[in-house]
Amino acid sequence: MRHEYLAALGIPVWVQRADATDAAEAVTDDSEASSISSLDDLAAQVSACTRCALHSSRTQTVFGVGSNDADLLIIGEAPGADEDRQGEPFVGRAGQLLIAMLSAVRLARADVYIANILKCRPPNNRDPKPAEAEACTPYLERQIALIEPRVILAVGRIAAQWLLQSDRPIGRLRGTVHSYGTAGIPLVASYHPAYLLRSPLAKAKAWEDLVLVSQILNDPS
Numbered sequence: 001m002r003h004e005y006l007a008a009l010g011i012p013v014w015v016q017r018a019d020a021t022d023a024a025e026a027v028t029d030d031s032e033a034s035s036i037s038s039l040d041d042l043a044a045q046v047s048a049c050t051r052c053a054l055h056s057s058r059t060q061t062v063f064g065v066g067s068n069d070a071d072l073l074i075i076g077e078a079p080g081a082d083e084d085r086q087g088e089p090f091v092g093r094a095g096q097l098l099i100a101m102l103s104a105v106r107l108a109r110a111d112v113y114i115a116n117i118l119k120c121r122p123p124n125n126r127d128p129k130p131a132e133a134e135a136c137t138p139y140l141e142r143q144i145a146l147i148e149p150r151v152i153l154a155v156g157r158i159a160a161q162w163l164l165q166s167d168r169p170i171g172r173l174r175g176t177v178h179s180y181g182t183a184g185i186p187l188v189a190s191y192h193p194a195y196l197l198r199s200p201l202a203k204a205k206a207w208e209d210l211v212l213v214s215q216i217l218n219d220p221s
């Protein structure tokens with residue numbers, strides 16, 4: 001259904017590969033997370049999680065923050081130092097930039113839900129290992145199922161590649177609408193705000209991606 005109005009808007013939709021969807025479902029089915037019926041209960045389970053080695057170096061888990069029935073779900077890769085300290089995702093300079101960009105399309109932090117693939121900080125902010133992402137994915141899958149967003153915005157190469165099970169560079173994943181999971185949730189990939197702080201020239205493209213998100217959110221169908 002959603003694909004039809006995206007087509008009407010002239011926005012191409014890439015459908016997620018069946019094997020990637022199956023893999024994500026297999027992980028979810030393998031976890032107790034899939035039976036949890038509220039975000040609070042899921043957050044409580046995450047806070048006690050020892051499914052991967054990152055539990056031993058975290059200050060605290062960073063579950064996610066925002067409206068439980070948000071239309072827009074923003075997903076990054078993992079908590080950084082500030083997030084690990086404060087227990088909230090996107091709280092540093094990158095977070096401030098993200099909020100400023102959201103407000104430019106009339107979205108407040110409270111209107112969206114912000115989460116990461118990993119709920120614990122990798123040491124020295126290294127990239128998540130595939131095994132860590134796989135271990136943590138059932139929690140994210142359950143978050144998505146409970147929030148039921150109308151759109152997912154994946155920020156950064158790692159989040160976009162993991163969610164889409166693709167090895168294409170972020171520059172080729174952005175600028176179009178993908179379809180996520182069996183529910184076919186529209187997914188837009190964009191640059192991570194931390195990258196935008198280092199590469200201001202990319203802001204124009206990130207802005208185009210946010211406009212695309214806004215277009216989908218504002219479509220009444």
Ligand code: SF4
Pocket residue numbers: 046049050051052053054055061118119120132135136
């Ligand atoms: S990163 Fe995820 S899977 Fe690993 S310990 Fe933290 S909550 Fe558990």
